[in-house]
Structure formats: C-alpha cells, structure tokens
Amino acid sequence: MSTLAQKKGFGAVLWDYLTTVDHKKIAILYLIAGGFFFLLGGLEAMFIRIQLAVPNNDFVSAGLYNEILTMHGTTMIFLAAMPLIFAFMNAVMPLQIGARDVAFPFLNSLGFWLFFFGGVFLNLSWFLGGAPDAGWTSYASLSLASEGHGIDFYALGLQISGAGTLIGGINFLVTIINMRAPGMTYMRMPMFTWATFVTSALILFAFPALTVGLFLLVFDRMFGSNFFDPAMGGNTIIWEHFFWIFGHPEVYILILPAFGIFSEIFAIFSRKRLFGYSSMVFATVLIGFLGFMVWAHHMFTTGMGPIANAIFAVATMAIAVPTGIKIFNWLFTMWGGSITFTTPMLWAIAFIPSFVAGGVTGVMLASAAQDYQYHDTYFVVAHFHYVIVGGVVFALFAGAHLYWPKMFGTMLNEFLGKITFVLFFIGFHLTFFIQHFLGLWGMPRRIFTFLPGQGLDTANMVSTVGAFFMAIAVIILLINIVITSVKNEKVGNDPWGDGRTLEWAIPSPPPFYNFKQLPLVRGLDAYWLEKMEGKKGMSPAEPLGDIHMPNNSFIPFVISLGLFIAAFGAMYRAEHSWGIPVLIFGMLITLGSMFVRSVKDDHGYHIHKEDLEDSNDKGVKA
C-alpha cells in the first residue's frame, strides 16, 4: 500500500468510506450524517415555530405537531448532537494523545454504521405510517396508547443507534487508557481528551439503562408483556426512572465535550495556558459523578414524596459548584491574555453568559417546591434550550470552525463565520429568552396552538422571528462550507498559529497513520512547550520503524444493515406474514457477518520503514 495520495473515482471513494476504519474518515462520516440530521431537526424546529407564530394556527394538525415535536427532540439529541460530538472526538482525541488510531478501529466503524442505520430507520417512520408522537421522553402511558408504528420506530431505531454509541464509548475509554504517547500522563492530557474520557464513562454506565427501558417498551408494545400496564400489575413509572437514569447523564454526555472544546478555544485564542487545569479536571470528573445522582429531578411532580424530592433537589444544586469552577477558570484564562476574536473565540465568549443563564434557571428548577410551578411549561423549554443550544450547539459551531482545517486541510471563511455567529446569537436569545416569560405566564409545553387574547400572542411571534434568524445563520454556514470546499486553499500544520496540543503539530489533514514517529510529550500543552523553546515540532520518542495498521472492512456496514432489516421484521411481525422471515433473515445477516469476522484472521498490515522515509519531504514528521 502506497502512502502517496492517488486520484480516485467516485466509486472508489465511496467504497473507501463504506469500509474505512480510519478514525479521521469516520469523523467525517459522523460530521456529514450528524450534520444532515441537524438540518432535519432544525427543519422540524422551524415547523414548530411557524405553527406557534400566531394563535389558532392551522399550519400543521395537532397530531402532526406531536410527531414533529417528538422527532425534533429525538433527532437533535440522538442523531445530531451526539454524532457531531463523536465527530470531533474521533477527529481530534487520538491526535491529542499522540495515538495512530483508536483502540478498536473495526468497532469504531461499526459504531458509526449502527448509529446511521438506527437514525435512518427512525426517520423512515415519516414515510411508513407516521412518526413517533409521545415526546422524546416517550413516557410509557403515552407511548403504549400511541397507535400505528411510530413508537416502534422510536424504540427499535434508538436501540440500534444506542448500541453504536455504547461501542464508541468503550472504544474511547480504552484508547485513552492504553494508547497515550510516551510522556502523555493523565494530568498532561488536553481538556478535550479529559472530557472525552469522562463522557465515555458516562455513556458506558448510562446507555444500558436506556437499552433495558427500550427493550421493555418493545416487549410491551410488540410481544405482549405487561411491564408498564397497571391493569396487569405493571408500573408505568419504571420507564420514567430508566429513561432519566439514562437521560440525565445524557445531558452531561452532551455538555462535557462542549466544555472540552471551549477549554481548548479559550487557551488557544488567549495565548495562555488554561487557568486552573487540575481544578478543571476535577470539576469534569465531579460533574460526571454527580450526573448520575440527579435523574429524579425530572420527576418531582410524579409523586415520589418529599424526602426523595429533597435529596434529588440538593444533589442537583450541588452540580452548580463544579460548573461554577469551570466558568471562573475560563474567565481567568482570558484575563490578561492576548485575545484574538476569531470565530471559534466569539462562540466561546458568547457561550459563557448564555450557558450561565441556562444554569441559573437550572438551579431554579432544581428547587422541588418551585418546580411544581415550572413543570411542563415553556420555562422548562427555555431552560434546556439555553443549556443545550447555548452550550452544546455553540460548541459544535465553535468546534466546526476550529477543527475544520485539521479535518479537511482548509479554513472556513472567517467573515462568513462571524456573520453566522452574529445572526445565530441574536436569533437564539430572541427565540428562547422570551420563552422563560411565556412559561411563567402559564403557557404549557407541547401544545400545538393557543387562543388569542391570553397575552401570549406577541411573545410567540417574537420567538418565531428569532428562529428565522437561526435558520438564516445555518444557511450562511452551509454557503461558507461550499465556498471553502470549492476554493480548497490548503493550510499548514498549525493554521490558527497558536495551537497548543499535539494535533496542531502534524499536517492538516494528518497522514492516515497520524504520527510517523510517536511524539515525546514533555508537559501540558506539549506542542506549545516545544514552540516556546524555539523548536519546529515534537521530538520523536522512538526511532523510525514499521507501523502496524488495521485493514479496511465492509463487515460493520453489513452487521448494521442486518439489524436494520431485522427491525422491520420485528415491527411488522403481527400484521404481515413476511414479518418473521424478515426478522430471521436480518438476524442471520448480522450474526453471520459477526461469525465471518470471528473466524477470519485479520492481522492488519505494516507500513514499511522505507516507504515512510520516502515521504519525508511531505513533512510528516512526528
């Protein structure tokens, strides 16, 4: 295999991406698929806001509104935010620790294709009799009563994509523990890597609860069990517990990587070491730990009693402490730094007040007695959009601009990037700030329309106008991506000029083996350290030698496809005679390809030393 890039036809490129096990290419797959679902979820959000723009609107029917609302939440959380975060984890984390790939390249590919087929399955519900309509939380009493196959699409689709996420989490954990470059101790790891580490642990311990919840839901809906049916001795609250035992850590799974991206940005564009690095690590781990102790604050009005409510209220408020530590550390990082206002930095700076606003309403909601007032109103909607858009989505935009050159070798246009930022920032606050008041004025969430003359008209219109600002901002970002890709002006190793961590020490995009020689890490911000001592790059930690690489494989695609087919069989089993054969056929594809993978030896291949020496002039030094 030659290390030289060859001009390939479309078919060859497609086959390459279908079979790739390279973390950098899988990151691009996650970015494209996650980006697509983000646009889809955004479109659904626009439909919601158009419907709610004026009272008594009939843009969509009540039933369709329920479907749009459910799919907006489900798509944004599972199919947009998480995959986009996985895109950056895949693209950056192995480079930050000085590794040649992740621990399980094959499983990395499998994780992506499981997510992809799960997401496609979920969205096919639109064309096959109606989407799920019980809210993204899909509480059992609602979801068992829902007719048609919408909820089945939800349960099976999330089951498939959830398995992919779990695999990804294990993969990142092992990568970080086993594959750090020489000298890269835990307390020298970049904050984004730390965030990936803690997030992966959260995924590992949170997703199985969702898996079980979804299994019980599937069994109840399709196989006649009675977990959630009180008439048969079941208990509908069990679903709520499982959903939130998963669901609350899930919000930290989303926000911790966002914190990680911002930590990188503040340090780079303030040209200063991150303030309070060890307290940042401590806060990240503590948030991850406390994240498992607070799930029932989503259930204050369920009737758990005052003692349980009080415990969960106090635990929830405690999370404000490590989060506060982080906010102050970011502020102190900027303090006295020589700040450059690049697009990523603008997002980061705007994130602080936006996220703090969401945090403040979070503490308000954490008070169980007050929560009885806020519960299921637009106040809650405003709160979680402030933390998820103001935190996670801002980070995704910031990360996209920051890491675009590392992923694609070319910079996004800064001018267009700033326009995107300004429009989105205005639109975001215009949409969601007013929703706090809508909630306090008594507007319940998840209603498809409201009556005129109740004092809700103007505020809803304002909110809808804001949504259009965000939509335009996203369209400008897309234009920016097209223009940038067409121009394709290549950049060097460190396009921002102030990169601190290892990923900026190698070419953009990196060669497929990342590091020709593993780098020697001598401290936190390893690359910055070398630059400050006047060196051009990292010192190698090993002599030039053969590099062991994994083979590409089509099997992950086939395993996922089998589950995708089997899910249709399981779903239509009751009303069509072909259900069972299709279920068996799909499972045979999956198990058969797993069997092939097991019995076929796959030792990978070696890039030989001589080939690496040939490409010296390309500047692929460690």
Place this chain on the structure above:
Amino acid sequence: MAAEQKMTYETWPASPEKQTLEAKNKFLGFWFFLGGETVLFASLFATYLALKDKVPSSDMALAKDLFEIPLAFIMTMLLLTSSLTSVYAMYHMKNFNFKKMQLWLGITVLLGLGFLGLEIYEFNHYVHEFHHSFTSSAFGSAFYTLVGFHGAHVAFGLLWITTLMIRNSKRGLSLYNAPKFYVASLYWHFIDVVWVFIFTVVYLMGMVG
C-alpha cells in the same frame, strides 16, 4: 511481540493474553463491556424487584408457589462448576497446553448446555403447570426477561466458546488467539456471577415470599 509468531512452550510468556497492543486493548475493553453489562443486569434486577408478585388476579401463582430449591440448586451447581472448569482451561492456556485447554473448555460447554436444558425445562414447567407466562402478568414479564436475558447470555457464550474451539482446533495457541480465549472465559465468569445474584434474588428471596 508479533501476534502471528509461532510459539513454543519455552517462548510462551507469562500473560499471553496481554502481549500485543491489540490484546491489551481487547482485555481492557472487555472489562468495560462487562461494566456496561452490569448496569444492564442491575436494571433488570430492579425491574424484577419492582414487579415481583405483581399479578392481575389473586388466583395466579406467586414466587413462593413457583420456585423449588432443588432444581435451582442443581442449575447453580452446574454453572458454578462450569466456571471452575473454565479456570482450568485458562490455567492450561497459560501453560501452553492446548489439548487440555480444549478439553476443559469442552467440559465447560457441556455443563453450560446442561444448565440451559434445565432452564428450558423450568420455563416450560412454569408455563404449563402454573400458567405463569411472559404475557400473563407483570410478574411473569419481569421474571422471564431477567432470567431469559441471562439464559440468552449463556446460549451466546456457548456459541462463542464452541466457535473458538472449532476455529482453532488445528492451529493451536498463539498470541493472536490467546486473548480471544481469555475474554471468552471472562464473559463466562460474568454470567456465572449474574446467576449467583439471580439465585439469591429470584429463587432464595422468592422462597421466603
């Protein structure tokens, strides 16, 4: 050390399951996987405890009517013994004694099959004698889901170990397949531990009502 290298008794290292980077990753990753499985089974146990004896009418069988200690005891003994035999297999793996490893793995599989057979008999017995089925009550759903998930894990483990034995029967041990045998035996221990909890929570606690 390369995974493809031909090994002898003399060159066989002390921890053959952790010699290459791939092996170390597999070893650690599998432990994490078992961590996730622990949460999965914990969730199923919680469901079972919440729904135990929750039946729609008072004439339906409850835990104290269903379970009999002798059968559960024999099943427990079979599975515990199979865990021990898999330890013997790993002992011989570490000593580069491929034939004895295969032998003890074979015994492990037979014991596992015995366990599975008794479990199928047990489920059949409950359904036909007590009308205690997956769909008859929330109790039934929770019982068959918890114990059935475990049974499915046992069945998968049997397929896994058998595949490993057949695939490597002519090739002997190498640093490539040693970690594969090792994690399969880890998995087998895990389902054994889960069964210990099932024996306690479902059967023993079921006896006292």
